[in-house]
Amino acid sequence: MTLLDVQNLSIGYQTAEGLLQAVEGVSFSLEAGQSLGLVGESGCGKTTIGMALMGLLPPNGRITGGHVLLNGRDLRELTEEEMRQVRWKEVAMIFQAAMNALNPVQRVGDQMIEAIVEHQPVSKAQARQRVEGLYQLVGMPVERIDDYPHQYSGGMKQRAIIAMALANKPKLIIADEPTTALDVIVQDQILQETKNLQHEFNIGIIFISHDISIVAEVCQTIGVMYAGQLVEIGGAEQVFYDPRHPYTKALVASFPTLAGERKELKPIPGEPPHLINAIMGCRFCDRCPRSEAQCKLDRPAWQQVAAGHHVLCDHC
Amino acid sequence: WAAPAQSAGNGILKIGVLEEPKSLNLWLASDAWSNRILSLMYQPLYLREPNSMELVPWLAAEQPDFDHKTLTCTVKLRPAKWSDGSDFTAEDVVFTGHMIYLYQMPRHYSKWKFIEKVEAVDKHTVRFVLNKPMAIFLSRTLTTPIVQKKQWASLVKQLEGSERALQEILQHDFEEPSVTGPFVVDKWKKGVFVYMKKNPHFFGQGQTIGGHKLGPHIKGIIFKIYGTADAAILALRKGDIDFYWNDIQAGYLKSIENDPDIKLFTNTKSGVYYLGFNLRRAPMDDVAFRRAVATLIAKEFIIKRILQGYGEVLHSMIPPGNEVFYNPNVPKHGAGLDRAQRVKAAYEILSRAGYTWETPPVDAQGKVQKARGIKTPDGKPLREVVILTPPADYDPHRAMSGQMIQEWLREVGIPVVSRPMAFGALIQTVKTQHDFDCFVLGYGKLALDPGYLRAFFHSSQDKPKGWNMSGYNNPEFDQLATESDETMDTAKRRDLIFKMQEILMSEVPYIPLYNPVLVEGVRADRFTGWVPALGGIGNIWSLCEIQAK
């Protein structure tokens, strides 16, 4: 059964200048135990989607359309109290800024115990035992449970958060740039661990990053986002070896690699559009080498280019 | 909420005051607030009777027997007891005198230093020997409060040879001072109240002294300390207190005048508020200038407008309430004149003295006009004169008077500014530094003995921190003052004092302005028998005579 089904999700932020359409018409689905990567440059709405899935949009943010079905249940129809039950029990999140995601004045262990006790009928002592187990799972010394966050290194904090995300054995974890602030070596270790844990517990993961290479390493399915829209989605190989959308192509082409010949990088000219202004046609057309006059006016439609490989472009 | 206790019923009088006594040490606590309490405790040999203002024997048994030839005075004492039950004897009087003399007790020493000898003739007779005749002997020396030898002797002994003996004495604190007065302090909650209970050993209990049948008829007095007048007035209105022992300011009067429960008493004070000149400087050294200023000041206006009627005009440095020494026939500059007449009179005085104007205050037709360009007799423009006054919050009346005087003097073209100055600074400038032109000050509680005239105007007092702030120097006056000081015959002394007043008012180093009237309020429904006196109903006689209704 489909774990998560996002249909036509649109999200707007109310700002001083008007409604900022941060996400528009995004659809994807995720099977249990699978991983989906969302890539795209800064400000394209990745975090916004993640937050919307958790029901944690900031006060000025609002889902303006679409559905989010978790195990067939529409999260948008849940009351705040029901949503609260869903959080962390069914969907957990690993945040972009792990450094700041832990409360600096509470012991790390207590923060994890809190997450368990809130959702499960266990005593604090039992919860603590569980936390100790989790620490071992993510390879952290158990005796540091009672430390404060500032006594941890960046990698340890990130591990602690991963452990915390696993605390209630959720079915879905949203990982929003979990390794951005880390060194490569630590990042590598964490990514490996994440993968192992995912397999072990059969967890669905939505992995958000602006770094294609990281997503490539972790995810089976990849969605490429641009200016609030999902522009291409498909299997990892499909997307990277056979990118169809001009943006995806440009993105892949602008990324230096370690392998192969030193190819020339092709920068993408221009800047992404302002999301405040209503955009009629294709959002990428101003920067697209292949754009035509018509692109500006017509809303592009989804094309299937291969099984499970879809592109939001009329010309591919 | 807490209902006001019916104090009359239990025989306890409640008095509202603004400050608590400094201490119960007689030698330290000389201020008005301490005095309210200490005057009920420490008693003198003689006391003024409120109606006649005559001295009547108090701790003394009869009028003093003064031998003018030998300058010896014998005083017979009443059989009285200290509050600790021991007898009051001549030794206590002798001891008090010695103490004052020995330590140069501030405020008392000058009243005792001319005493050659004081001795106890027997247990109830004291003999004083003076080294020269002294007018204030009867009125001031013999009214010094007496302290108990038993209580102080050990301390005095201890302090023998000490350098700072006076300081030690002033800082000495008794839990329970032995006194002879009608009340003793029973409980004192600092900053909150002082409770005085009746002294069972009070010598006057049931006696008739000076025509007054003395009680006290009340069990005790609670002095409630209200830091602010508004609180005290409110307490009086609510009946929390029976008597507010302080001058009620005009602002409050409106709200209590028509209150049937409150009875107001209006009495004069023994006070002088005046404008003083610095005679060491021009143009204030010119008597014509001073007279012109005196002429220009409309004292009635000040009384009517600034004091809102609560005051009397002063024409002499001795207030009229001091019937014995007040000279009604001194020169009264500008009395009864209206504004234009004053200007004309002043113009005449000044121009006769040689002052000139570019535009004189009075034109050829005799009409008053705006004066300009006044010049002194030597042809120089008149410099600006500054009148220093206390600030309005310290005493709005004086500050405002300064302002009015400024306006009036400008009418004849004298350039004046009135400048309020913080009180401490004012005293410093005027009394110590002598760096001023004119000032407005006043004394609210002058003694009835006019000895202060000498202090204020004798040339020997013209030094930094001396009381002759004007720098007045008149050998004739000095002569009279010294003579009057040593004249013990009242009639003769009165002549001298009259003459001194005449000289002063003709030369006007100070221009007396007004003597405020004191308004006090009591609850009409609680106690009766208040004794009005110069200085108000708050006096020992009242407190010895009042009875619950």
Place this chain on the structure above:
Amino acid sequence: MNQQAAMDLRQARRSLWRERLAEDWRVFRRNPLGRIGLTLLIMFGLMAVCSYIPPMINPMYNPMTGVDPHIMASTGPSARHWLGTDFMGRDIFAQLLAGARVAFMVGVSAAFMAVVLGTALGMTAGYMGGLTDTLLMRAADMIMVMPTLLVVLMLAALFGQLNIWTIVLMIALFRWPGVSRVVRAQTLSLKQRPFIDAARVAGASHPRIIFRHIMPNVLPLAFLYMTFRVTSAIVIEAALAFLGFGDPGTVSWGMMLQWVWKTGHMFQAMYWLLPPGLCISLITLSFYMLGRAMDEVLDPRLRDETSAG
């Protein structure tokens, strides 16, 4: 051609600043606190300006020395005296207007001095570091723990005769440490910012770094602090006057309150008790609100939020 280009550039530069001010103004205006504060302040400003008018109409409206010849006691509002008269027959409205002038004078000049002093010392301490920093900050710490009102009170009693300028000076002398601490912290953090390094790499000298790079970033903060200091200066002066230690020759609102309190009109002369206190409170409030609003204009997070996207 070249001249034309130069002119264009100059114009572009000007419009750049205009835009920036306009943007600041927009942010400021969005803030209701700022709008209310500014309106109130303009009102008080008008009062201060108008304070010169009543004495010109009739000398009896002179706030300090003018007395109504027909009135001998405090009276309530009337056509002749809009807010009534005080115990001597002086016009309360005229006093209130004069009080506005004094409040501005005291508040702005004391705050200005405190802020100039605080900024200069704070920047010196922050930029120089080392011993200078330690000494200045210890001094600041020491002054900071003193209750200003009580200190000035004590000095007033000791040295007598305080005129309004000495009061202003003393307030300034005791209120700079707060400013200098903030400015110092800001300077320290600015010093660490890469753009200072960038300027150094560009070859900028120390004075240039201080005045061109640090100062413009510190000044808004200093200006912000000035509004808060204005309130505290006004309050301190008013409290001082209320306690009877003010300049006896100046009609300030605190002085008016003192008169009503000390002359025993508290219970019957509401018309006299209310206006000065209300004015002090409102002017404090308005400067405070202005400061808060400016705080939001200056808050970099806010600016980044609006500029993002």
Place this chain on the structure above:
Amino acid sequence: MSSAQETILELRQVTKRYQTRGNILGRGKKEVLALNRISLQVRAGEIFGLVGESGSGKTTAGRLIVGLEKPDEGGIFLNGQDIVGLQGKALRRYRRQVQMVFQDPYQSFNPQVSIMDSVGEPLLTQGVAKGVEREQMVLAALKEAGLSPAESYAFRFPHQLSGGQRQRVAIARAMILEPSLLVADEPTSMLDASYSAQIFDLLLGVRGRLGATVLFITHSLASARYLCDRVAVIYRGNLMEIGPAQEVIRNPRHPYTQALLDATPKFGRCEDIPRFNTLLRAERPAADSGVGCGFFRRCGLAQRARCSMEAPEFRAMGEGHLCACHYAEPGPAQADQGGECHLGA
């Protein structure tokens, strides 16, 4: 690749220590060895890459080179002239030749100063040009950096530009004096991939058109490979390996470089990338004095007796390829297994 072979910049045994500020009491005060006896030479006209993880001392090296800081020991030579301790005028003159682009484009501009004045500042302070002339030069430089129309960018404040634009402005500012050496401190680490390609292009242009030498500081092996002629790998202030970019990255000899390469996420056709599976240990204690091998704490090969006491010498591993490891041997890399590619695992 590069034809010019003369050395423009040389670091000789440069050591830099920092005192970390403890608390108010001075407790917790530590000495950080940011650079430990680093020696390297940058040749004129090349793009030289300095690669390392966060905290390895890359920025410190850059700051020392532009004279923002002084080394505790050692010398820095530009065209043979020692620049350590330059002051006042001399320092200012030196900075006409050496400029820097900072890591964080959001922080390296004074928010109160317009782009025009920021970019024009070096002209003013170096007394090159004033007034209209200066403004024209700024406009030209902005155009050069790919910001056109330049006028519309010049009269803006930094916060009105995107990160990519700011970084281009930063390059314009650094290049306006036409320095011979440009230190670019991770100019793209805060930017999106699509922008970094633009910046790379610009830097290549800087080298190409203006003939400037570029010291490119980065944590990413991939960008180093793309951009640089030669690279140096440093770890916690210690130089590990140095050599031609392609050589070092495709054939790393130092365990640390190998580990780094292993850990770098790869994508694309990565079959030919060897995998070393270097054993990394959890941190182990070692003296922090700079003796011994800098990588000893984490190295799986290291033996306490040798590595913690004896600093390894640089030994040639190939043509211009030096490596500081007791256990490194010249010759082709010995990969555990070839080409595991993580794509879509």
Place this chain on the structure above:
Amino acid sequence: MKRFIIKRMAQVVVVLFLILTVLFVLFRLAPGDPVERMVDPNLTLEEAEHLVEQLGLKEPILTQYGIYLKNFAMGHFGHSFHYGQPVAEVIWEKLPNTILLFTTAVILAALVGVSWGKIAAWSKGKWKDLAFTVAALVTHTLFLPWLALLLVWFFGYRLEWFPITGMMSEEVWLDPDTAWWQKAWDVGYHMMLPLLTLFLIHFGSYLLVMRSSMLDTLKEDYIVTARAKGLSEKAIRNRHAAPNAMLPVVTSVGLSLAFSINGGALTETVFSWPGIGRELVFAVSHNDYPLAQACFLLIATVVLFSNVVVDVLYAYLDPRIRY
């Protein structure tokens, strides 16, 4: 920690010494001597001179300074000119009253201000926030003496609910039969208005500081984490946001203490609450220098030590700080 405290204490002592010296210098620099200001025509010039000498005001300055320091070190603060009593005794009588009033008010204000500030920030933009913020803004900026006078007028004069002065009714304290709780009740009853004044003035500032600090905290990532964990609103507010938001409040309380002491003195003066603040104003206006000096020093000491306490408290609340 211990070392930190000791070091801070040493700093406090140094600063106190400096203040002491400054006070001494100030009082000697001041024109005139205290006796000069006793305007009493009964006090003759001769007597005044003698008194000045006896009070030790004629010694050489350095001798006076030496004596002054020695006395302070030994805890002798001299004798009050006004009361003639040792200053320490005067202060000792008044100090408990100040502590009672001031700390009660500050603690109450802090409790209410902080909890309401918490709620206001939590419901930012809603009516509750608006009401709380406006109330805080208004009370915070009210001119304290004026507020006090208004309260006197309204509760004391109009409604006659509360006494407007002093701290106890004499009936209660004279009656030997009154129980302690009656006395306590009586003091509390008298304390109502000054307490209300101080409370109103302070609670606003606590509320505002807490509110803005809380708003800052709410933007932090760990709050989002807490939300994501599915914690209840209350738990997030009280367990995660509030403790962090408290940190700046604690600092600001420490820093504003000096300023609130001004307010304390004004309140005590208006309500004639027999405390240190009023005593200082009284001493100053009566030229009682030893008393004024000691009161001031006491206040400075209290402020300095409270700052140390605040630092320690801060370290206790924030585990990131370890001295």
